[in-house]
Amino acid sequence: MSHAGLELADVHKRYHAVQAVRGVSLTVGQGEFFSLLGPSGCGKTTTLRMIAGFAQPSSGRIVLDGQDITALPPEKRNLGMVFQNYAIFPHMRVFDNIAFGLQVRKGESASTAQKVKASLEQVGLAGYEDRYPRQLSGGEQQRVALARALVVEPKLLLLDEPLSALDKRLREEMKYWIKDLQSRLGITTVYVTHDQSEAMTLSDRIAVMNKGRVEQLGPPREIYEQPATRFVSGFIGESNMLEGRVTALEGQQAVVALGDTQVRARVLRPVQVGQSVTVMVRPENVVLGAAAGTLAWPAPIGQIIGEIYQGAIIRYEIQLPGNVKLIAESHNTSEREVFPVRANVPAGWSADSGVVLIE
Amino acid sequence: MSEERGLGMPVVFRFGAIVALSFLIVPMLIIVLAGLTAGGYLKFPPEGLSLRWVLAFLGLGPGSYVASTGAAGATTVFIRAFGFSFLLAALSTLASLALGTMAALTLTRHDFPGRAFIQSFFLSPLMLPGIVIGLALFIFYRAAGLGLSRSFTGLLIGHIIICTPFVIRTVSASLYNFDLSLEEAARSLGASPLQTFRQITLPLIMPGITAGSIFSFIVSFGQFDVTVFLAIPEQQTLPLTIFDHLRFHSDPIPAAAGIFAIVLVIVSLLVTARSGDLKAFAGFGKT
Ligand SMILES: Nc1ncnc2c1ncn2[C@@H]1O[C@H](COP(=O)(O)OP(=O)(O)OP(=O)(O)O)[C@@H](O)[C@H]1O
Ligand SMILES: [Mg+2]
Secondary structure, eight states: OOSEEEEEEEEEEEETTEEEEEEEEEEEETTOEEEEEOSTTSSHHHHHHHHHTSSOOSEEEEEETTEEOTTSOGGGSOEEEEOTTOOOOTTSOHHHHHHHHHHHHHOSOHHHHHHHHHHHHHTTOTTOTTOOGGGSOHHHHHHHHHHHHHTTOOSEEEEESTTTTSOHHHHHHHHHHHHHHHHHHTOEEEEEESOHHHHHHHOSEEEEEETTEEEEEEOHHHHHHSOSSHHHHHHSSOOEEEEEEEEEEETTEEEEEETTEEEEEEESSOOOTTOEEEEEEOGGGOEETHHHHTSSSOOOEEEEEEEEEOSSEEEEEEEETTTEEEEEEEEOOTTOOOOOTTOEEEEEOOGGGEEEEOO | OOOOOTTOOOHHHHHHHHHHHHHHHHHHHHHHHHHTBSSSSOOSSOSSBOSHHHHHHTTOSSSOHHHHHOSTTHHHHHHHHHHHHHHHHHHHHHHHHHHHHHHHHHHHHOOOTTHHHHHHHHHHHHHSOHHHHHHHHHHHHHHHTSSOTTSHHHHHHHHHHHHHHHHHHHHHHHHHTOOHHHHHHHHHTTOOHHHHIIIIIHHHHHHHHHHHHHHHHHHHHTOOHHHHHHOOSSOOOHHHHHHHHHHHOOSSHHHHHHHHHHHHHHHHHHHHHTTTHHHHHHTOSOO
């Protein structure tokens, strides 16, 4: 990264007995939309709060635009933050909420009113100046919170689960709206969420966190298609996790024995023959019947033991020899092959869409 | 707003509420009527109504008390006591506000060993009988030899000790459900800790502070048992003056003084009631 926006170097945070964050290192590029994704309690908020300056790292450094800000108080960092509950000042009108950042910096000036107006227009709330927060809907409060954070032209925008308080419809709508606004402004953004679909849709890159560590860092596609660990593949999307042992290595592929069944998968990290591993395959990559017959490796024959109709998608549950269960999903198109329950069919995947996981 | 909430309550409860209210209001009515008597004695029911004693209390009006006792301005004694109690209450309130707010902030915002103990220690003057506090201070002032004994400062300190817990209570109540992310938002927008306190925290805990000042003022103004021990030679408070007067006289002037005290309280409540702080004061609903 040539011009790094934000850098975290081996940041730790402990609260008494709790190690909330254990050595997070990452770099967020200028203008990048970066997400911290992980389950509850994995340290996302703590990491964000250290970036914002609300919590002090126990060790490690935080650098913004080349300046070490680890010891700077929040008001000196020039960051915009949107809180999960929006934290709109309840005793101030929308105008004063948005003007707050401008006013504490330089005092009220002629340009304040103009900037507030422009920023309200930007978030689609023109004419809301005189409303009080309690007179706003959740979505509107969220926009005010964003306008308030952005009007001071921060170097970095921090968002902590900003959509979690909204209902599903609005959440979808705001998701695209935020993405659009962010790319129009080109502002470097760190977004915290436990919702993988949000992170996938919005982010340029994602850091998947677990127990205070970053388990994997990369663009959404890489995280989804080449998960580094069992945790990541289990947390992001749905996956078949098949326990087995490596019996042979052929270039970038491994042959893995799942009991009596031999399957193939990609090797992303060094493994040895004989090693216990997990083969990860996404249900949508499992092919059945004739399609499985055309794979470059002999697909095992399994029995269809269940079928779930989901409209656009059909889910099959398949049993492979050696009591290995496999979920397959196929699109419910008119030309799809139909498999009756209890039928024996070849089931497999292209070797590249299976991934060998060690950890 | 006469909005009904919930499913209503048993009729007995309303009856109970009326009884409780009567116990609060009847003594006040009796004092007011006794102070408005046309007769010469403190008694109930009054012998006809007049403003005679109210005017006498103010040092106005004919047939005033001054003449009947011959004492130089016994009425001015009451006026001066009233003024002194007012000043004492105002100063105690200001000091308790400053101390109580800081204590409440520390107690609600910081976790430290022994916090629960310190919390109950700070609130203990609410539970201890005034006699005990008064006696303790009396002995302490004498022993400490700091010149606090029988001094205005000593008296003021006594009142501050009594009043501060009320401020701690009401301010803590408004701090408990205070959303800390509001302060963080302000900080990240560039506000210094002081700016954040003045522009965000203070306005939002104002209901607690107002409620605390009302409590504090009323408590100091009517304080008797602690004051007895700390009384100073130069000037007595209104409650002590009333008490002294009742011991040696039988005229209704203390009742007239009582009218003024009641009016003072009602006015201060009305003034603050408009801001909606009274609910917090009474502990009803959220602010
Ligand atoms: N102020 C604090 N004092 C003590 N422990 C804390 C504090 N803040 C966070 N923790 C602990 O640190 C860990 C990480 O918390 P954090 O809030 O960062 O999680 P999170 O990933 O944001 O989770 P969520 O999705 O539930 O918000 C948790 O175990 C939490 O209990
Ligand atoms: Mg969180």
